[in-house]
Amino acid sequence: MEHSQIEIIRSESKKQKPQTNQLEFGRIFTNHMFIMDYSVDKGWHHPRITPYQPVSLDPAAMIFHYGQTVFEGLKAYRTKEDKILLFRPEKNMERLNLSNERICIPHIDEEFVLEALKQLISLEKDWVPSAEGTSLYIRPFIISTEPYLGVAASKTYRLMIILSPVGSYYKEGINPVRIYVERNYVRAVAGGTGKAKTAGNYAASLKAQEESEKIGYSQVLWLDGVEKRYIEEVGSMNIFFKINGEIVTPVLNGSILPGVTRDSVIQLLKHWGVPVSERRISIDEIYESYQKGWVEEIFGTGTAAVISPVGELNYEGEKLVINNGETGPIAKKLYETITNIQNGTEPDPFDWTIEVN
Template sequence: MNEQHHLNVIENTNRKQRVAEDQLAFGKEFTDHMFVMDYSTEKGWHHPRITPYEPITLDPAAMIFHYGQTVFEGLKAYRTEDDRILLFRPEKNFQRMNRSSERLSIPLLDEKLVLTYLEELLRIEKEWVPKTAGYSLYIRPFIIATEPNLSLAPSNTYQFYIILSPVGSYYREGIHPVKIFVEEEFTRAVRGGTGMAKTAGNYSAAYIAQQRATDKGYSQVLWLDGVEKKYIEEVGSMNVFFKIGEEVVTPLLNGSILEGITRLSIIELLKDWNVPVVERRVSIEEIFQAHKEGIVEEVFGTGTAAVVSPVGELTWNDEQMIINNGHTGKLSKKLYETLTAIQTGKQQDPYGWTVEIKE
């Protein structure tokens, strides 16, 4: 490893008082250390370091504040019953981060090298990985444009961070179906835009629709395509699947849909189980008609936070579609239990998806 890629570690001697695990909320608590690396056009990515977790100091003209040039990722570290620490397909997260960076004109990372830095950060912070079943250590890598410049052009300097947050179980009382409102006014993303990238603006632009849905008593919104307002794209910030008869259908990746790692894993599991699974365009009208015919058996969202989130009700044009009598379906439950068992080491991983953090 050359000098500019040598990892420096600055130990935090002022350790935090930890919150009891049963009191953990999502994304509120952070560990003692973080990872930082710099980029300049002259040096490329350089000066990787693990430092005490602390505020970031930036010039008010830093381009992240003005033009939103940023990307991020989300993954988790899990503690097994025999006290090992596992990551789930982390290489896929860094591959996706580079795809997001390419879309946002941010310089690409060395995916394998960055994964070794993450592993070292986790070795240092291993005591922060919760021991309670269903809990985990959330990992948030992100890149921000740091050049102080108001010119409308990509930044010449960046910083890459990884911060860690112990989090509670997404389902406090077990997996349960949610109510979803089909959004027809606002658009999450369009093909050719930034929908396939994990970038900040995609999420804040969704707040208004989410708030309206919440005010109406719904947990999430179902996003339709931005051109025809006809084809289903995502549910909240998750990918979405429909079990129609014997077949499972999920929207085709089209440039505006985020390519989820959980989505990919579920498609691969279904194929391995010989469950017919198809990626194609699927309209809300098709789902409505299939529901009238009584063949929509299950609907579920997929993502890092919830893994599998069953949908018990869809509302479109003031028409309510009750899915599986509002209960979690057998396939949704099996997928959730299988994936979480692999992630936490309770079940053998025949796919080579998990990465163990070794001393």
């Protein structure tokens, strides 16, 4: 499929762009969206950019009944020189196909979808905000559309990309969050769908999240689904610990999402010569290390927040205060470095950013 094959239908009515101080996450959407369909006989076909609009589906469409869907999340940033940059978008396309594989959705042409995404952003570049900390959030997703109530993989699909200008994740600066160690509910298990970015994983997390918020905690720390001992993720983010001078993060095991920011953090730490390892790490090890005064920092990593420092863990009713409830130097340096690379204000030694013309 060629880049020139993308049909463009421009919107006749233009939405009013919001003020920067009105930006919330995922509430406002741009004028256009990208759509492409799949059928067994045609493969992926009819790529088009259309006005942003509701989607019409048969009530029996399989997405409604069996949840066969995957998605991605990435951002576009406006630099001081008025350039539009994407941060490692090829990794998101690659992960979309990894999710497709697990959920039995046909693979996409990663290069073509990335080019389509760039063309969509180029059309909507006025929607990329310029204020510090703001960006254009990009949501590619695929849904199963065959009208059939049999439990099987769908024979038809639709891929869509929608865009949403978003404000700074930290409106008052980067601040540590309070985390509840979850012992009852589990997010995913090895052999399940944890490594895929699919809707069901997030639906399964809502109950624990809701209950933790009722007692004053921002997120939950997920443990493994078998022994409920080994740390996996924090909320919908990957998690890192600085223990006695070494940075440790749970090894990818089939139930942990391979985060793009996670990978970027590991590469940066190695580049700086900071000891970093990926391995199994238990909540017991964290507790024992805390008692010895070895737990220096904890932080989550993800697209939305980039780095989210943890100031407190609630472990079986005991409050473990991390770094006096303050952001640690490694978390701060990682946040500033990654956001500066994304915004084009710091050298990009890894060639992570791609300019959209």
